[in-house]
Amino acid sequence: MIIGGSEGVIERELLKYNGVENIVHIFSSAGILEAARENEILRTLNGNSLENSKVRAIVGEEFNALEDLGEGFDAVFLDLPSPFGASEGRLYSREFLSLLRKRINP
DSSP, X not given: OEEEOTTSHHHHHHTTSTTOOOEEEEESOHHHHHHHXXXXXXXXXXXXXXXXXXXXXXXXXXXXHHHHOOOOBSOOEEEOOOOOSHHHHHTTSHHHHHHHHHTBOO
């Protein structure tokens, strides 16, 4: 699972490994996802990784999207924004980290 890091470069790198079965990426903005998929420079940078069938994009506020996911993940990659507002600050809370811990497989 990837939270943040919206340009698709983390996916590009993870897809190099045969053992990666699926990647869930939570995007905070549909506009960011659209740019990463459609902008020629970003598509070149991310190797068009967001169009790979192993990648599932979820658009929503990161905390709520993570809360709604019922599945577990073997690895989590965080590339979080600076905590300037209440929404971003919530991503640095104990509550968020506790929720994140519940989504990581043993």
